[in-house]
Amino acid sequence: MMAPNMKDVAKRAGVGLGTVSRVINTPHKVSPPTRLKVEKAIKELGYYSNEIARTLKTRNTRNVALVLPSIWHPFFSGFAYYIENYLDEQNYRLMLCNSDGKPDKEVYYLEMLKEKKVSGIIAITYNQIDDHISSDLPIISFDRHFKDDVTCVTSDNLKGGEIAAKTLHETGAKKLAYVGTINNRIDSEVKYRRIGFENYVKAHGIDHFIYTVEDPIRDYDAFLDTFFKRHNDREGVFVENDNLAKKLIKKAETLNIKIPEQLKVIGYDGVEETEFFEPKLTTIKQPLEAMAKASVEALIRIIETGPKVERIVLPVELKQGKST
Amino acid sequence: MMAPNMKDVAKRAGVGLGTVSRVINTPHKVSPPTRLKVEKAIKELGYYSNEIARTLKTRNTRNVALVLPSIWHPFFSGFAYYIENYLDEQNYRLMLCNSDGKPDKEVYYLEMLKEKKVSGIIAITYNQIDDHISSDLPIISFDRHFKDDVTCVTSDNLKGGEIAAKTLHETGAKKLAYVGTINNRIDSEVKYRRIGFENYVKAHGIDHFIYTVEDPIRDYDAFLDTFFKRHNDREGVFVENDNLAKKLIKKAETLNIKIPEQLKVIGYDGVEETEFFEPKLTTIKQPLEAMAKASVEALIRIIETGPKVERIVLPVELKQGKST
DNA sequence: CTGTTAGCGCTTTCAA
């Protein structure tokens, strides 16, 4: 009545325990006749090997935690989708961990590594948790660096910022602005979007303004309101991410500013989240799938062959919409 | 150098193995002085207990698989968010499984139960997989029934359909329509949205038309095009879900049909997915969080205290927008 | 190529 185990299979097939294990893990090391006997017994008993017991021996749970603020955000759910796909391809499974951006939850999930609940972690975190991260742990960090460096995967934020500035300028916007956040608590890669933008406008002597507030934004409406009040002469604006860009466009509409005639807008992310948004947003598209693939591959490399710190930067591209 | 185990702790604390185990699992069964000794040793060694080994003994992985078509859909990612929250509250973890709606992947993930990779499954499936489901397995099905009944969680689709019909009619639409799909392969609860709608219009002698196509919809544009060509006299339409409703509204706009003046539209789901969609959609809101909570609670009940089939139907409510 | 055996780290009787 109880689920059969390997011993039951061995008995039924009239072979030793090890032979059954070999049929399952290294079938080529078993002679065809014995293999057949064992496979027959497995089928007859409806045997499934117990992953828990295997893991106790092999020490690899084949579980990976994806720690992120909230799966309920299109960018993250798209990322999670691809991560799960690539993990599954390598016979790994994805543990979903919503941190809500809270430091204690981020740490809490990182501890799963110690309890052997997972073999590795892909982390998208926004708090000061450097003490819990170390370069010999199987951790991939997304879009950020830690004191003790770990492998980091990002899109080419610097280039993205440059492309945005270039595009705005070349489509006729003379007075530009960057709208986004700054984060003094952690070493986020997102800042390079601004730096890339600045590099370009400075190199070309373009009139520009950097409009930022400390992350996270508490009051979007006030933030955007002030922007338009103080800088209503801008003709092109590069916004830190698509979500904020859309809010900015909606705000502009209430002020009767025509997009793109009076104001050109470029966002950053490029996830197909809102087929219904109008005007279709011009944006710097992150290679979501490639980033997921790179994250998974780097992590599994670490899990299976030991620590190795890399810095993986993937190319972005301009996705033309109707907002420029 | 290797991570310390329970034996190391026992040695350091000068107690037996069992005592350490007791300190961790049933501290009240250990005398305070010994407990203190053990706790000290645990801290000094930086010991974390190994979940894998524990599971081999206790047989509960405390992992739950959430099988769904794609996390990359706002309704599912919202659901997953809450599921993970409630699971975590009970010290369970969520394994994310994207099936892409493919039968073989659905089955593949269901098999994880047999390999003891997970202790239970919450399944949102769309294929003929009844042979792999049985009422004594720890499975919760979302929005559908199986041959061998398992606990099913749904929103009150029937009532939702009635409310939609009633609302459309009472706001002045005389000629109504239902737009959606039918599924002959599986026993989906979604059909009750249509049935509730029909119940109401028939009971009140309201002019109506049921416009459906076999699930899944291959060509949305053709589907909606035909609807408007053949039934352009409709004044109110209840659409099977918000996503389809939005597509229908966009289609109507291209035909210069004014929403809600010429056509009132009500959707179903009510997930805050598109703060930017206009006109704001009137919809039947599913109690996403309550459904997640109920699913988790029912599943853990089954995992921890044995099989029990329930039918859990949660109340819906009208969420007023600008499309009616 | 195959059988036997010693653990993996923990929980849980069973005696003491």
Next chain:
DNA sequence: TTGAAAGCGCTAACAG
């Protein structure tokens, strides 16, 4: 209240 010991189901080293 505690320690000793017997597994949980599997893998892998070893001997044959």
